Amino acid sequence: MTRRLEVADLVVRHKTRKGTVHAVAGVSFEIGAGQTLGLVGESGCGKSSLARAIVGLNKPTSGNLAINGTAVDPRRPSSRARDMQMIFQDPYGSLNPRLTVRELVEEPLKVHRLRSRAERREWVKALLDRVGIPETMHDRLPHQLSGGQRQRVGIARALALEPKIIICDEPVSALDVSVQAQVLNLLVDLQREQDLSYLFISHDLEVIRYVSHWIAVMYLGVIVEIGPVDRIWKSPLHPYTRALMQTTDNREMQAGPEVKLNSELPNPLSPPSGCRFRTRCPLAIERCAQEEPQLREEAAGHKVACHRAQEWASRVSAAA
Numbered sequence: 001m002t003r004r005l006e007v008a009d010l011v012v013r014h015k016t017r018k019g020t021v022h023a024v025a026g027v028s029f030e031i032g033a034g035q036t037l038g039l040v041g042e043s044g045c046g047k048s049s050l051a052r053a054i055v056g057l058n059k060p061t062s063g064n065l066a067i068n069g070t071a072v073d074p075r076r077p078s079s080r081a082r083d084m085q086m087i088f089q090d091p092y093g094s095l096n097p098r099l100t101v102r103e104l105v106e107e108p109l110k111v112h113r114l115r116s117r118a119e120r121r122e123w124v125k126a127l128l129d130r131v132g133i134p135e136t137m138h139d140r141l142p143h144q145l146s147g148g149q150r151q152r153v154g155i156a157r158a159l160a161l162e163p164k165i166i167i168c169d170e171p172v173s174a175l176d177v178s179v180q181a182q183v184l185n186l187l188v189d190l191q192r193e194q195d196l197s198y199l200f201i202s203h204d205l206e207v208i209r210y211v212s213h214w215i216a217v218m219y220l221g222v223i224v225e226i227g228p229v230d231r232i233w234k235s236p237l238h239p240y241t242r243a244l245m246q247t248t249d250n251r252e253m254q255a256g257p258e259v260k261l262n263s264e265l266p267n268p269l270s271p272p273s274g275c276r277f278r279t280r281c282p283l284a285i286e287r288c289a290q291e292e293p294q295l296r297e298e299a300a301g302h303k304v305a306c307h308r309a310q311e312w313a314s315r316v317s318a319a320a
């Protein structure tokens with residue numbers, strides 16, 4: 001597998017008046033060429049902090065990044081703009097309201113001094129055409145577009161520099177359900193055509209399942225489970241993943257204990273000792289308070305950070 005993006009031990013801390021939030025507490029994963037890793041977890045578990053640090057919008061506290069096998073300095077964002085771009089949840093907030101559609105897509109090319117004026121015009125037109133924005137709209141301002149059209153412009157802008165990796169941070173959450181599928185299909189088609197790699201963030205597991213090859217589940221700054229999409233969908237092993245699955249109409253999940261998320265996410269300023277999920281976990285035992293579980297491979301490519309995962313895994317397969 002050609003590894004497009006490798007993230008190792010990434011740490012992001014935010015200093016606030018009340019203390020330091022450990023938003024990302026040592027996260028590692030890789031994404032192959034033409035693959036999507038879907039990242040899921042409740043609001044506040046650190047998904048955006050992770051995405052912004054990878055793309056260079058926030059400086060990570062520590063960690064390593066490699067793009068196409070070459071290490072890049074995670075604290076120097078300019079070094080990776082041409083390889084990696086981001087698509088945001090709120091295309092209105094992320095698009096300069098004073099620039100026309102055409103200018104918005106052209107801007108990254110101008111900043112990086114790429115192509116002649118005539119070539120830029122042609123490339124911008126081709127990009128807008130590809131994402132389904134007709135020429136009659138190229139001179140419009142963002143507020144004159146629908147939410148779906150704005151997101152299409154956001155996608156064209158992200159593609160302008162021909163990156164191979166795109167970080168999609170909740171790209172369809174702000175859109176009407178009827179438009180969500182169109183934008184998701186566009187992203188999936190573009191991936192196939194251009195062999196793009198996506199880190200796709202969503203709190204919606206159904207969306208994640210639709211677009212992803214791999215799923216990573218994040219809880220209070222750490223990845224608690226990661227694996228191939230079908231495996232996670234059918235045989236999730238971490239109690240937190242099971243709890244998230246129980247909020248969907250996943251009928252393929254193998255039988256096992258019910259885990260409900262009744263309480264709120266603990267205060268991220270002082271996460272629980274040992275396993276961060278233990279305060280909400282009906283299966284927690286003494287060891288969970290004392291020792292932080294590490295990700296361990298339970299099946300090919302399927303890793304889980306839970307002291308009880310093995311016991312669990314045998315029970316789940318016995319019931320299957």
Ligand SMILES: Nc1ncnc2c1ncn2[C@@H]1O[C@H](COP(=O)(O)OP(=O)(O)OP(=O)(O)O)[C@@H](O)[C@H]1O
Pocket residue numbers: 014015016021023041042043044045046047048049050203268
């Ligand atoms: N710039 C910041 N300054 C201080 N704290 C921050 C900052 N950005 C995020 N946080 C805190 O870091 C933690 C993780 O937030 P983050 O936005 O990364 O999570 P998330 O999973 O993306 O949530 P959401 O889905 O709501 O965007 C939260 O406790 C949040 O309050």
